[in-house]
Amino acid sequence: MPAIYSSAQKAAITEFTSVTQVDKSSAAKLLKQHNWNASAAVNAFFNNPSTAAANPLRKSLNSTFDKYRDDPRNEPDNIDVGGTSKLLGQLQIELDDVGALIFSDIVSSPSLGKITREGFVDGWAEVNIDSLPKMRNLVLQRRSALPSDRDIFKNVYNHTFTLALAPGAKTLPLEMAVEFWRMLFTPPAYDWRTSSTPWLDWWLEFLQAKKTKAVNKDLWKQTLSFAEQTMRDDSLGFWNEESSWPSVIDEFVEWIEKEKRPGRGGEAMEVE
Amino acid sequence: MADVINAFSRGSEYISLFIDDNMKRGIKDKSEAEVDATLEKSILVLRYLSDKDIFETYYKKHLCKRLLLKKSQSVEVEKQMISRMKIELGNSFTLKLEAMFKDMTLSEELSNGYRNHVAGMNESSDAKRAELSIKVLTSMTWPLEAFRSGTDGGEQEGGGGRTQIIYPASILRVKEGFERFYSQKYSGRKLTWQNNMGDADLKARFPNSRHAVHDVNCSTYAMLILLLFNELPTNATATLEEIEARTNIPLDDLKRNLQSLAVAPKTRFLIKEPMSRDINAGDRFKWNSEYNSKFLRIKVGVVSAGNKVEGDRERKETEKKNNDSRGFAIEAAVVRIMKQRKELAHAQLLTETITQLTHQFRPDVNMIKKRVESLIEREYLERVEEAPVPSYRYLA
Numbered sequence: 001m002p003a004i005y006s007s008a009q010k011a012a013i014t015e016f017t018s019v020t021q022v023d024k025s026s027a028a029k030l031l032k033q034h035n036w037n038a039s040a041a042v043n044a045f046f047n048n049p050s051t052a053a054a055n056p057l058r059k060s061l062n063s064t065f066d067k068y069r070d071d072p073r074n075e076p077d078n079i080d081v082g083g084t085s086k087l088l089g090q091l092q093i094e095l096d097d098v099g100a101l102i103f104s105d106i107v108s109s110p111s112l113g114k115i116t117r118e119g120f121v122d123g124w125a126e127v128n129i130d131s132l133p134k135m136r137n138l139v140l141q142r143r144s145a146l147p148s149d150r151d152i153f154k155n156v157y158n159h160t161f162t163l164a165l166a167p168g169a170k171t172l173p174l175e176m177a178v179e180f181w182r183m184l185f186t187p188p189a190y191d192w193r194t195s196s197t198p199w200l201d202w203w204l205e206f207l208q209a210k211k212t213k214a215v216n217k218d219l220w221k222q223t224l225s226f227a228e229q230t231m232r233d234d235s236l237g238f239w240n241e242e243s244s245w246p247s248v249i250d251e252f253v254e255w256i257e258k259e260k261r262p263g264r265g266g267e268a269m270e271v272e
Numbered sequence: 273m274a275d276v277i278n279a280f281s282r283g284s285e286y287i288s289l290f291i292d293d294n295m296k297r298g299i300k301d302k303s304e305a306e307v308d309a310t311l312e313k314s315i316l317v318l319r320y321l322s323d324k325d326i327f328e329t330y331y332k333k334h335l336c337k338r339l340l341l342k343k344s345q346s347v348e349v350e351k352q353m354i355s356r357m358k359i360e361l362g363n364s365f366t367l368k369l370e371a372m373f374k375d376m377t378l379s380e381e382l383s384n385g386y387r388n389h390v391a392g393m394n395e396s397s398d399a400k401r402a403e404l405s406i407k408v409l410t411s412m413t414w415p416l417e418a419f420r421s422g423t424d425g426g427e428q429e430g431g432g433g434r435t436q437i438i439y440p441a442s443i444l445r446v447k448e449g450f451e452r453f454y455s456q457k458y459s460g461r462k463l464t465w466q467n468n469m470g471d472a473d474l475k476a477r478f479p480n481s482r483h484a485v486h487d488v489n490c491s492t493y494a495m496l497i498l499l500l501f502n503e504l505p506t507n508a509t510a511t512l513e514e515i516e517a518r519t520n521i522p523l524d525d526l527k528r529n530l531q532s533l534a535v536a537p538k539t540r541f542l543i544k545e546p547m548s549r550d551i552n553a554g555d556r557f558k559w560n561s562e563y564n565s566k567f568l569r570i571k572v573g574v575v576s577a578g579n580k581v582e583g584d585r586e587r588k589e590t591e592k593k594n595n596d597s598r599g600f601a602i603e604a605a606v607v608r609i610m611k612q613r614k615e616l617a618h619a620q621l622l623t624e625t626i627t628q629l630t631h632q633f634r635p636d637v638n639m640i641k642k643r644v645e646s647l648i649e650r651e652y653l654e655r656v657e658e659a660p661v662p663s664y665r666y667l668a
Contacts, residue, residue, distance in 0.1 A: 244618035244662035
């Protein structure tokens, strides 16, 4: 999971890397030691460069990365679709499995099938892994943790939206969103259903009935919050029309009350 | 009281119409105290009205027609009403209304200035030159929808495809003269002529009438139609289509004006064939040389020029426009609040937005939510992740 930095910290990292040409996570480590003072960190770096750069783990990750590049001459710092599927094949991760999404999250893929050197090296260095078997293990470990570990699932879920966006687009076409929701909201990932309610099926049925065309980032993220709430309170007691849900979710609730649970009446709904 | 007033969705329109009716007729022959009482009554009802923004829209529209069609009994009373509203509803509410009065005063000065300017030119010896009394209206201040012709909306104006009216040379000269005069005074401003709101005084001669010359007051469009017949031989006829082609008056306005000129018995300056109430395609018109009237001054009425209750379609349009402007007002309020607070809980943002806007209208919660959503999408706001209660953060 990539660390989250404040904007001041990000600025310090940018400044540091532009002077030293060191990758971001090493930069962050060094900056942290110097209380996010970029010039102090730069001084320290040039006084003793070996501490930061000469990291054997990163060296080996870099050479692993090199092996899968599609076009080393023109794009030395990118792996494209071909290389990605080769790499995933060797890790024995199916492309249409949620494991591929976990992998993409770890290496911060900017879009489907693409990996950058920085994302790859930083991502694996952060969890201290440089061999393929260990990579596979971590993906599998996270895969089985998806239903129970909220943080891991949330990161994969949120990153999936960015991953699936076409270049320059701000919203996801509905068909795409549906496909990824199916992947993320069914086992082995997070199973969005309760004993009485097939939530995911209803959600997708509603979106299709409503002829929704696109899903924006806010709706994508709020759908997860909504899913979590429904798992806790199947009767929708947490919802009211003044709460902060996006309007599509409000309409979903109204749709349920009209189409799926008629007669249960808005406010008088009872929690069994 | 507030509940009673606001239970009726057209309250704002009717209050404005009540004032409109009083300004046009009601206050005639009334004492100052009686007028005062009427104004006070209106303000009292207004105090309880929650849709003050819709009221403002209607008031602007009604006031606009009163001023331009010279229907108001007293400009003094109009101004009194405005200053009462100012006390009751605040400065910002009456800003545009006051601007309308200012435009009227400026226009009078302009007309005088232009008259002097013409008098100073060599052409002043030309007694036949038409005089011009102009109203220059700031387009942002005056409600454009009031300029549209009557019942069936403003299709002919839609999309900026305004038809270019064809003026006879005598009128064109005055129009262009004023445009030159105006652009010398205020460079960089653009004048758009609102012909459907104007009127004209003409001298008309009918050989068989009791008076040698009649003073005729009619709409600008009716003037164009009458001037057209001046150019035709006495017994020549013109069809509806020919008149339309030679003046370019929008068909609806043309029909309405022809109805006044060829159907209404007291102002039948034209003879229509075949004779019937409605104006239809292919109808032919000719000069009515038999016209006779005992009145020296004749006013040609224009059908549907007054202020009336809106039709359903018109009302829907007003509502839509109003919802749009409410949307903007809500968005502006949300941004103002968030800019100041940086981070705020959802429920609190709703409350503060409603508080900020109650003096204009009562905002709908769903509408606020939609605007917040749109602000998130456009990255002015973001949701605060993992906040204990749903909250937003302002993104500078």
